[in-house]
């Protein structure tokens with residue numbers, strides 16, 4: 078007999094919880110770009126932000142709500158009136174809006190953080206769900222620090238919020254303390270003890286402090302949970318969240334075990350992972366499951382031999398099913414505007430204003446002169462640098478001398494607000510020399526917080542994707558640059574960061 082499996086709802090919170098990783102701030106346009114990729118991947122719910130947290134968050138939720146049509150778009154809101162109103166306003170144009178409201182229910186959080194009696198928490202939770210229902214029929218309620226809450230209190234509050242109209246009940250392991258057997262058993266008990274539990278979908282939200290976020294989430298799925306909250310590359314606060322790609326591929330690969338299936342188009346996993354990594358500047362470790370560069374590289378001779386004879390001997394998944402090998406040659410030097418634009422559209426990147434596309438097309442032409450094969454990843458990296466609204470700083474010319482046994486020297490010409498400046502400096506390495514030369518004329522006084530280089534595609538003619546994170550007066554910005562010459566990419570990334578600082582971009586820390 079072929080029984081139909083339950084749907085496992087994939088709730089992506091890369092843009093909300095993922096963005097809370099220290100330094101992983103994203104601009105509104107970057108969030109929209111990631112959201113479009115998530116929509117193409119057929120993620121069910123996209124949590125776009127925390128609308129009341131700042132004006133920037135509000136606008137980002139609003140922009141994602143307008144751009145995305147096929148996925149539900151969600152905003153987080155504490156269980157208080159102003160938060161819920163703000164979330165409702167930000168989601169006004171969403172095709173399928175969801176408000177996700179939460180309050181802490183563990184004794185330690187109620188007593189010390191909220192300084193509220195359990196009965197007050199109970200009343201506020203019910204009231205918040207009712208208010209949220211005035212904006213949308215799709216309301217999710219989270220019991221913050223739920224895994225450390227008193228069972229009886231939890232059952233009572235869940236029953237009441239379901240009666241008030243919450244369709245999804247999330248019990249997060251906020252502090253990453255859970256263990257798979259225990260966390261799964263908790264859901265089983267909750268579902269058994271809450272009289273109206275059949276009226277709601279239960280959800281997990283796990284943090285990876287002990288490396289158990291994915292295991293805990295999957296254990297919960299085995300015990301009746303039908304929504305998993307997760308992020309691309311496992312991005313998130315502290316050690317991160319459960320990683321979307323691992324959850325989705327575990328469920329898909331072990332269909333013999335899991336009672337559920339997802340609606341995810343897995344071929345978009347690797348391109349989305351790359352996009353998130355290049356926007357946040359957080360590289361993916363090579364041995365990371367599914368999306369790491371070595372995830373499908375079989376080194377051992379015995380393994381290679383086995384795979385050549387029969388792939389399933391050592392490979393449990395096919396690399397192309399998660400989007401590897403999809404970086405096929407698409408375009409080159411002779412490709413015209415229409416072809417380039419069409420390929421961008423297929424990648425979920427639309428250019429609303431002609432000026433922005435003209436800039437990107439020029440970069441494409443410049444790259445095609447240096448590198449004859451242009452892959453999807455290259456196209457994506459060409460758009461990530463165009464965020465700073467005003468280009469105060471532009472590179473005119475760069476020359477770096479580096480010789481073993483002597484100090485590297487950089488000489489460059491910068492255009493600062495239209496005026497040409499020359500600078501030179503020595504440094505402990507060629508990148509250091511270049512940055513010192515830039516600072517000798519720009520005098521921003523910003524601190525360099527992160528410098529990272531990633532190859533966009535394989536091979537030595539690959540583009541280097543550089544992220545430079547600068548901090549000035551408590552404001553953090555991520556500048557990005559891509560070029561086949563990593564020193565040029567580094568310079569462009571540094572100037573991009575300076576342009577973001579000069580135009581008031583970036584994000585205040587701790588918001």
Ligand SMILES: [Zn+2]
Pocket residue numbers: 094251282284314318
């Ligand atoms: Zn979280």
